Amino acid sequence: MKKKILYSLLAVSLIGLVLVIYIQAGGNPINKNKAKENLTAYLKETYPDMDYEIKRSVKYVSIDDSYRFRVLTKDPLGVETIYLFDVYNYKPFKVFNDTIHKSRIDKDSSKKLNAQAEQYIKTLLQKKVPEVNQVDTDVEVYNNDATKWTPQLKTPKPILIMLEIDKGNVTKEQMLQQCKTMQELLNNESIDYYMTEAGYRSIVNGEENYEYVSFTPKQKLTISDIN
Incomplete structure (x- = not known):
């Protein structure tokens, strides 16, 4: 009787092991x-x-x-x-x-449009958040018909906006307000973006440190969104 129970347990364990291996290999x-x-x-x-x-x-x-x-x-x-x-x-x-x-993707045209988008967005955000010191985007187009980037330019996919911001001595509450302000500025311009990633840069013990805040156009930002 004990042998039967032992064999049953071994069989169940073996089946379980096979299933685990199968899921790990094939998902x-x-x-x-x-x-x-x-x-x-x-x-x-x-x-x-x-x-x-x-x-x-x-x-x-x-x-x-x-x-x-x-x-x-x-x-x-x-x-x-x-x-x-x-x-x-x-x-x-x-x-x-x-x-x-x-x-x-037309890489040459996309590169030119990215440079224009980054300068436009940087100038826009610095009006109310002067601590923004760098903007990177991933504008991608399929042909060279578009020679100038504007907020109204429709691209195959919404863009990602990445920001570097000097943190200084701002608090989390101030970071939240800055992100709400930037979200409003971008939305008021009808810029077609799917996410903005703001990296707050500071120097800690001589080393660079970043605190990141991400938001989408329709997201209702709260203090819990500030890392």
Whole structure:
């Protein structure tokens, strides 16, 4: 009787071990399905006229805790191309690597527009937050039709705005107010951004230290958002 119980426990343990190894190697099958559903919705929204097929083979990438999907596209002439898409293995299962988008970027035009956007936004924010000393953006366009960046310029994707701000002696309450002010300035200009990351720079014991605050256009900032 004891041997049967022991064998049963060993069998259960072995099954559990196999399941753990399977999930670590291939990812959670439930999450994999949710990631595919989110990728399907993303493709329909981003490329509504594209003829595509999500291939069945999916690779789990443990470093990013994500799934790598292969998407087969077909142009009007019937030419087929495979593109890779990466989707996180956790809510909200965000698509974070779109190689179709990357393949279409005009790097030279994007570089020029970034420089213009960074100067415009820096000047805008310094009017009320003079401590802003550096702005970086990731403006990306597909062709060279746009020669000048303005807040009204519509790009394939909303931009990320990264700020470096001298912290000085400001308190967390003052940081919160500054971020609310910058959010209002950006929104009033109708700048199409999906997130702003503000890095408050200070020198501690001779070393650089950063405190980060991130906000989206519609986010209601509170003191809990200040790290």
